[in-house]
Amino acid sequence: MRYDHIRPAVFLSRPNRFIAEIEVNGIPTRAHVRNTGRCRELLLPGSDIYVQEHLEQQSRKTAFSLISVKKGKRLINMDSQAPNAVWEEALK
Secondary structure: OOOOOEEEEEEEEEEEOOEEEEEEOOEEEEEEEOOOOOOOOOOOOOOEEEEEEOOOOOOOOOOEEEEEEEEOOEEEEOOOOHHHHHHHHHHO
């Protein structure tokens, strides 16, 4: 499984379970959160995150999706659909 167009960003806040306020290249914007869990121990203001930029999908409400967050030295995938996709690839 691969993600395209990954960008480093900084997590700012999470006004609701689907949206994250982020900063990409110093510019505040919003990202879709692919994990509706609380994730309070991971999504802390100022956390380093990685987002996927959606370049050609104009029908989206956000140009980015939150993919992963750094916790210490670990990179944690936040995409709740990733395990199913990885398992499907492994079966094939």
